[in-house]
Every structure is written in C-alpha cells, then in structure tokens.
Amino acid sequence: MxxxxxxxxxxxxxxxxxxxxxxxxxxxxxxxxxxxxxxxxxxxxxxxxxxxxxxxxxxxxxxxxxxxxxxxxxxxxxxxxxxxxxxxxxxxxxxxxxxxxxxxxxxxxxxxxxxxxxxxxxxxxxxxxxxxxxxxxxxxxxxxxxxxDPVLRENFLNRVFVYARWQRLLADGLSRRALLDFHARHKYLLMATSPQQQHALGRLLADAGRQDPAELGPRYFRQLMAALGLRASRGTHSNVLQHLSGYLKRALSREEKHELQRLIDQYRGGVVPLVAPLTLLRHHFRRHPDQYVARQDYLQPYPDELSLRNQL
Known part of the structure; x- marks a missing residue:
C-alpha cells in the first residue's frame, strides 16, 4: 500500500x-x-x-x-x-x-x-x-x-487499511451484494468507534436493492470513513468484545467463559491492553469457528506485526 x-x-x-x-x-x-x-x-x-x-x-x-x-x-x-x-x-x-x-x-x-x-x-x-x-x-x-499517540496511530492506520480494502472493492466492481458484504465485514470496527453510525449506515443500506450502487457507494463510504475517524474507547471496545464473546456461549466451558469475562473486565478497567482479550477470543474462534465472525475484520484489521493494539 x-x-x-x-x-x-x-x-x-x-x-x-x-x-x-x-x-x-x-x-x-x-x-x-x-x-x-x-x-x-x-x-x-x-x-x-x-x-x-x-x-x-x-x-x-x-x-x-x-x-x-x-x-x-x-x-x-x-x-x-x-x-x-x-x-x-x-x-x-x-x-x-x-x-x-x-x-x-x-x-x-x-x-x-x-x-x-x-x-x-x-x-x-x-x-x-x-x-x-x-x-x-x-x-x-x-x-x-x-x-x-497509540490511540491516534491505531485509528489512522485502521482507516488506511479500510481505505485500501474499499479501493480493491471498487477495482473488482461495485455491486449491491459487494457493498452489503463490505458493510457486514466492518460491523464491529464501526461499533468500536461509533455504535450510532453503525446503525445509521445499516439504515442507509436497508433499501440498497432499490438504489444504484454507483450513487449509494460513495455516499456510504464518506459516512463510513467519517465514523471510523472517531476515537474508540475502552468502553466501546469492551462492548464489541462482549458481542463477539456471545458467539461462543455454547462452545466454552464455565471456566473458559469466566476467564474471558475477567480479561474483558480487566481491559475495561485499564489493567491490560486490548490485545489481551483479543488474543484469547481469536484462540477460542480458532477452536470453535463461526462463519459470520470469521468474516469480521475487527479481529485482525491489519498485520499483527504493527503492534497497534498492544498499547490500547
């Protein structure tokens, strides 16, 4: 890039x-x-x-x-x-x-x-x-x-990778199905920065079947990038982690659920960085794959080598 x-x-x-x-x-x-x-x-x-x-x-x-x-x-x-x-x-x-x-x-x-x-x-x-x-x-x-500033650095580079994915989508051809899939992939990234805009963009795409993607796509992307430009907080990230852990409620033992919840609570309280509960979540989803969660960019929106979530 x-x-x-x-x-x-x-x-x-x-x-x-x-x-x-x-x-x-x-x-x-x-x-x-x-x-x-x-x-x-x-x-x-x-x-x-x-x-x-x-x-x-x-x-x-x-x-x-x-x-x-x-x-x-x-x-x-x-x-x-x-x-x-x-x-x-x-x-x-x-x-x-x-x-x-x-x-x-x-x-x-x-x-x-x-x-x-x-x-x-x-x-x-x-x-x-x-x-x-x-x-x-x-x-x-x-x-x-x-x-x-680690928060601003992560926010900027997260937007860079989203922008690059959008450019690849445009190169492949913008369709209604592709637009809806792109939004679905970024649901939890949006939820972490602006839950309100996540719902607003969902409403914008609700009648995508009756709109021209060439007109709807740029309007959607402008609002998406503006929403992703807002700062995520420990509270909004914790909310996303709780949502994702819900997909594991039938797969994990009581002890595993307790360990995951403890890490989320520690992250919310500023005791551990975001990478700690995320690493455990990714571990559990490797053991118990979920088709919808596997499509979410939130769990790995950019290469781990950037270490962007180690200080959040």
Missing amino acids: RIGISACLLGERVRFNGGHKASRLCLETLARHFELVPLCPEMAIGLGTPREAIRLVGDPAAPRAVASRDASRDFSEPLRAYGEKVADELHDLCGFVLMQKSPSCGLQRVKLYRDDGRPVDGGSTGIFAAALQARRPELPLEEEGRLH
Whole structure:
C-alpha cells in the first residue's frame, strides 16, 4: 500500500532552512509495511532551499500563505493547485502523513496571523493539506506528531487499511451484494468507534436493492470513513468484545467463559491492553469457528506485526 508523506519526515533536506524533520516512526515502522511516497509542496511549486519562510495570514477559513518578510509574495494559489493535482493524480494513495505546524502541510492549529501581525487563536490548516482534504475527504490524513499517540496511530492506520480494502472493492466492481458484504465485514470496527453510525449506515443500506450502487457507494463510504475517524474507547471496545464473546456461549466451558469475562473486565478497567482479550477470543474462534465472525475484520484489521493494539 502506498502512503503519501511530507518529504522532510523521511530525512529529505527540503525545509526552508535547508534541514529536515526525519521521523524514526516513519522511517523505522511505517516504511516496513508501506511504500512511502515523499512530497514537498513548497519545493514542488518552485521554492528552493534554503528559502524565506512562509506563514499563514488572514481569515482562518481561507488563509493565505505569504513570505514572512514580504506579504506581497503570495503562494496560496500554487500550493492549493498542487494539493488538488496530488489528489487527482495520485489516486492510489491510501493515506497521507503530514508535517505538523507547516503552513503548507499542517492539518490543524497551524500558526495564523492577522494582517496586523497578531496571532489568531486556534490557528488554521496548511494550504496544501486543506486542498488535499477538500478534494479527497475520505482519504485518511494525519500529522506525524499525533501518530506518537497509540490511540491516534491505531485509528489512522485502521482507516488506511479500510481505505485500501474499499479501493480493491471498487477495482473488482461495485455491486449491491459487494457493498452489503463490505458493510457486514466492518460491523464491529464501526461499533468500536461509533455504535450510532453503525446503525445509521445499516439504515442507509436497508433499501440498497432499490438504489444504484454507483450513487449509494460513495455516499456510504464518506459516512463510513467519517465514523471510523472517531476515537474508540475502552468502553466501546469492551462492548464489541462482549458481542463477539456471545458467539461462543455454547462452545466454552464455565471456566473458559469466566476467564474471558475477567480479561474483558480487566481491559475495561485499564489493567491490560486490548490485545489481551483479543488474543484469547481469536484462540477460542480458532477452536470453535463461526462463519459470520470469521468474516469480521475487527479481529485482525491489519498485520499483527504493527503492534497497534498492544498499547490500547
């Protein structure tokens, strides 16, 4: 799978001061599992290195990127156009890791200044990042700094894998049956982030037989990715674990049920990580297979080697 990334995070010396922001997380972890596609918007629009820094000014909803010492040098439109170009041409990207605080790449709380030079509370979004997000709203985007939070890292990479599965579905051909099957596979992933949206998306697909998949599919996927962007909690994960354990109630002994419930309760209370009850559940389902549960991506939504659930 291919993930776009701000080039400075891979150690490329493309920053305004001729430096880089090499990320061990990206270079040592993500690079083992993904093809990282480096891009630098500022270099791409013809700005060399070293160069005068740029900053955001004006309206938080529509900021401009200008030279820090000469506000008449406005780079907003080239950066916006490049974001749209990347969105349109690199259609095989399944996600994008962006450099935080950057006036071109930052996703949130990028420093923004009024015309009189005073900072604006809350900041704004970098011009390139905003254009990419507007053009590809379903594409998982995250700042490198936030990926050091285990919950946010798991959330982002979970969405990357869901996005990749959707792209494979589209390549195979979107049908009503395929759409319903895709939703069924992701039922418990959705339940962990937003039980309300899980039910809402189920209602959306309730009359799929009377709707054109070409129209329904994109609408469904937009709502799905927005729901998966919400943070799962120990409470919602515990709810999913309880639902899944229900499929084993006739297969397990009293002692096995007690052990599983104890682990779920310990997870809910913060004593053990999510991987502990999940590992036991997967063990029981290998011994007592269930056709419906076997189709659920929740039990293994991505390679175990990523260790994403070891710290949740």
